[in-house]
Amino acid sequence: MPSEQSSLFTATQSELFDAAFGGSPGRFPLPAAADPRESWYRSVALAGQGRYGAAAVELRRRRPDNTELASLHASTRASWLRQVGKHERAGHFDGRAVFLVGLTGPPESSDAVEARSDALTGLAADALGRGRFDLSETLLARSAAQRDGPFDTGSWRPALRAAWVAAELAMMRGDGSGAVRHAECARALANDADSLRHLVKTDLVCAAALSCVGEITRANEAAVQVAYAAGMHGLLPLRWAATMLCEGTGGLDAGMVASVDLAAEIDRRGGSTTD
Incomplete structure (x- = not known):
């Protein structure tokens, strides 16, 4: 099995995006990230392969340079915890994700729409895992409302x-x-x-x-x-x-x-x- 430590070459952003959200999810080893956004892509790709330890290290490697990315970082950590059945701990990270981007007032960018939607959908999944079905439904509705506005890019x-x-x-x-x-x-x-x-x-x-x-x-x-x-x-x-x-x-x-x-x-x- 290749070692994560053998990843010594630098990526283009498109390469890491492709591993995280494109057609090469199993690529390993992955190239190094050059900035916080690339680091997020890289951590998402690693977690998708089940390399949660390496993904957690990657997510800590570079501090997010804006609140929306910081919120996405927190939502991402929460999703990993849910995948291994830790819904209660996931809720803490999803709560932080919501806190970072806030829910008062309309979102001011497409990044804010994505971050708010992810945070609320994550909280809905956490509530579902704890048997709180009505709360989960309410949170899903609030997540949908975030995507119904001028900054929804149709992602x-x-x-x-x-x-x-x-x-x-x-x-x-x-x-x-x-x-x-x-x-x-x-x-x-x-x-x-x-x-x-x-x-x-x-x-x-x-x-x-x-x-x-x-x-x-x-x-x-x-x-x-x-x-x-x-x-x-x-x-x-x-x-x-x-x-x-x-x-x-x-x-x-x-x-x-x-x-x-x-x-x-x-x-x-x-x-x-x-x-």
């Missing part, structure tokens, strides 16, 4: 993240048809995305929604495909989640790695110590 990412959480909320409420509806909305949004990681995550949400309407065989088949795609693109956390869904909907294909072994690999990469 697919904030709306897509909100659609994932809306689908997950419907699943937790036992609303299978609502889960499928929100998952289909996510898929439509993902059609405008260049990010393979986001496309794979959307397919995972769709597979989970199928299981909620009793389409167990289809859900299992879809989850198997997600696990293979995540493995092919080096997306260990998504591979782990898809594998758990496979195990809950009929089992693994021959040759697939069990979820417990994938979880152990995430731990080795720093997932259990993400903070």
Whole structure:
């Protein structure tokens, strides 16, 4: 396995953006970042590969140079914690993300729209993980309101993240048809995305929604495909989640790695110590 320490060459911003939100999510080792924005891209890419320890180090490497980026840093840390089941701790970071950009008055830039939307969607996901479904719904509505204004650039990412959480909320409420509806909305949004990681995550949400309407065989088949795609693109956390869904909907294909072994690999990469 290549060492993160072997990454000695300097990136262009487009290379790190492509690893974080484009077509090369499994690229490793990653080039070095030259500024705080690139450092954020780099940390997002590392976490998508399950390299949470390296991602946390990267996120601390350069202080954000504006409040919107600082808020995105906090939201990003929160998302890592949720991915390993630490919703209570994630809420502290999402709360900081909201505090940094504020919620009084209209957003003054597209960066502020993105940061506010991410923070509120993160808080909605935290509330969902703690069983506070009505609060989660309220926060999703406030997140949507941030994207309904003159500075909304039509970026697919904030709306897509909100659609994932809306689908997950419907699943937790036992609303299978609502889960499928929100998952289909996510898929439509993902059609405008260049990010393979986001496309794979959307397919995972769709597979989970199928299981909620009793389409167990289809859900299992879809989850198997997600696990293979995540493995092919080096997306260990998504591979782990898809594998758990496979195990809950009929089992693994021959040759697939069990979820417990994938979880152990995430731990080795720093997932259990993400903070």
